[in-house]
Amino acid sequence: MNVVNTIEQSVIQTENLQFYYGTHHALKNINLKFEEKRITALIGPSGCGKSTFLRTMNRMNDLIPGVKTEGAIWIGKENITDSSIDPVELRKKVGMVFQHASVFPFSIYENIAYGPRIHGERNKKVLDEIVEENLRAAALWDEVKDQLDQSATGLSGGQQQRLTIARTLATKPEILLMDEPTSALDPISTAKVEELIQTLKEHYTIIIVTHNMQQAARIADFTAFFLNGEVKEYGQTATIFSNPLFSETKEYIAGKFG
Amino acid sequence: MHKELSQKSDYNLQVSPISKGEYMMAKMIKETEHPLYRKSNKMRMERFGKGLTFLSVALAAAITAAILFLVFSKGLSTFIMNDGSVKDFFTGTTWNPAEVNSLGKPIIGALPFLVGSLAVTGISALLSAPLAIGAAIFMSEIAPKTGKRIMQPVIELLVGIPSVVYGFIGLTVVVPFLRDLFPGSGFGIAAGTIVLSVMILPTVTSLALDAIQAVPRSLREASLALGSTRWQMICEVVLKTAKPGLMMAVIFGMARAFGEALAVQMVIGNAAVIPHSLFEPASTLTSILTMGMGYTVMGQIENNALWSLALVLLLMSLFFTITVRMIGKGKSS
Numbered sequence: 328m329n330v331v332n333t334i335e336q337s338v339i340q341t342e343n344l345q346f347y348y349g350t351h352h353a354l355k356n357i358n359l360k361f362e363e364k365r366i367t368a369l370i371g372p373s374g375c376g377k378s379t380f381l382r383t384m385n386r387m388n389d390l391i392p393g394v395k396t397e398g399a400i401w402i403g404k405e406n407i408t409d410s411s412i413d414p415v416e417l418r419k420k421v422g423m424v425f426q427h428a429s430v431f432p433f434s435i436y437e438n439i440a441y442g443p444r445i446h447g448e449r450n451k452k453v454l455d456e457i458v459e460e461n462l463r464a465a466a467l468w469d470e471v472k473d474q475l476d477q478s479a480t481g482l483s484g485g486q487q488q489r490l491t492i493a494r495t496l497a498t499k500p501e502i503l504l505m506d507e508p509t510s511a512l513d514p515i516s517t518a519k520v521e522e523l524i525q526t527l528k529e530h531y532t533i534i535i536v537t538h539n540m541q542q543a544a545r546i547a548d549f550t551a552f553f554l555n556g557e558v559k560e561y562g563q564t565a566t567i568f569s570n571p572l573f574s575e576t577k578e579y580i581a582g583k584f585g
Numbered sequence: 586m587h588k589e590l591s592q593k594s595d596y597n598l599q600v601s602p603i604s605k606g607e608y609m610m611a612k613m614i615k616e617t618e619h620p621l622y623r624k625s626n627k628m629r630m631e632r633f634g635k636g637l638t639f640l641s642v643a644l645a646a647a648i649t650a651a652i653l654f655l656v657f658s659k660g661l662s663t664f665i666m667n668d669g670s671v672k673d674f675f676t677g678t679t680w681n682p683a684e685v686n687s688l689g690k691p692i693i694g695a696l697p698f699l700v701g702s703l704a705v706t707g708i709s710a711l712l713s714a715p716l717a718i719g720a721a722i723f724m725s726e727i728a729p730k731t732g733k734r735i736m737q738p739v740i741e742l743l744v745g746i747p748s749v750v751y752g753f754i755g756l757t758v759v760v761p762f763l764r765d766l767f768p769g770s771g772f773g774i775a776a777g778t779i780v781l782s783v784m785i786l787p788t789v790t791s792l793a794l795d796a797i798q799a800v801p802r803s804l805r806e807a808s809l810a811l812g813s814t815r816w817q818m819i820c821e822v823v824l825k826t827a828k829p830g831l832m833m834a835v836i837f838g839m840a841r842a843f844g845e846a847l848a849v850q851m852v853i854g855n856a857a858v859i860p861h862s863l864f865e866p867a868s869t870l871t872s873i874l875t876m877g878m879g880y881t882v883m884g885q886i887e888n889n890a891l892w893s894l895a896l897v898l899l900l901m902s903l904f905f906t907i908t909v910r911m912i913g914k915g916k917s918s
Contacts, residue, residue: 387810419812429803432826442811445821491807498811 371553422500428487465493485516660896743787752848755780772854796830846871
């Protein structure tokens, strides 16, 4: 517990985290510490628990019946797995971007304003500012500033994904969770989103799940390699990629399995 | 060898040598007889099936066209053959097609029935829509397990109950209940509305449920991940996204209410006047039609006037169908 008190705010640390889907032990004894304002990539083969782990951090797994979480996830001084934590409040602080850009079938403006609005912001002027500020932050403002009242579903896949990032930023989170944000995008859109993620590092702690090794190598400061529900290896991205400790890590990075 | 053969052929035509052109011809004929060129049994079945389904479609289309033609020609003959006034039809308040007025025109004021039909349809939609959408939300969002296991079968059962049963229940329960609570006989728009809204409730509920369940899970998750409560997610994302589908559900219910004859006729009182309150006897287009059709003779003005009412019903149902289609189109684009 001493450790907890000394870590800075919004630094994330998991402590013997276990997660079960019914009887299936999906996460086994995860102990990770995420640095503030850094990008950490979670890599590993399909079904190894990366997404499950990501979704324990904003308690999205609570929505699935029959799941059980044990251990602790400390964000700042709070253990967010504690039942006294309100997941609604938590998710304001821990934003999430999904694999498929899930834009609401509303206007671009309404998509961004949705978060602030449900959190009580009614002032039109403030909302206007929030919309512009976050579209700028997501490098989308110049492309859509003349069509804010048009449906967001008309945007391209890459624009939609940047819009969902802007929408997440509008709730002023401290931590951004990204679940394969570029896997459904073409290379050019992917490059734009990657560039965006790197600029966001200045203000946010980012944890990103990716199946794209090059992407992890390009953008992440730290990389965690998941295998069968465990963290096999964790460290600086450069070390993991150039000099992994375990042969499994080496083989996975080289594309021998996955 | 060749020479020998050609010599022989002089005597026997069957083995006569053939020119190159003839040979090519023979080859071509043979090629068209290749199994791939022959019509197989399967091919014949294919054509037969095509013909059969086309016939079904053609028959259905022909019947529809015939019905439309009959209703239009009969319905319009009130105004063309019997010199009825269209203005009287839509604004007149007296219905007595057998008599003529001072201008020598038949008295065919259908306004009371139009008002009756629109009133029962509109009010029953207003009553059942919130209930149906509420029930659909409960079944889809609040208690999906109970919804699927208990409510859905119950609702499907309710859809299948014949309208005469609804009418009978209305007559035995709703009418006496209204008679005790309000002045009057209990028959009227209110009774018709209550019966109809209960009757269309299951239809609207199951269609609304479909619309709500069609909202992608990813949108729900996106909303929750932005820190919305479940209730905010339902109101702001699910219902907003499902809005076209919900409107379609309500319009389907209205179409059913507008066209319902039996159940309404049993409880509305069937007075051909515009009622002053919801608790006075009134009538609808359908109730006048079912009441009157047994007592008129084909080709006479009384009968033609009923066809005009049928035409209005048909046009209204067409209107409902087109509206639903337009909403559906808007949704998909």
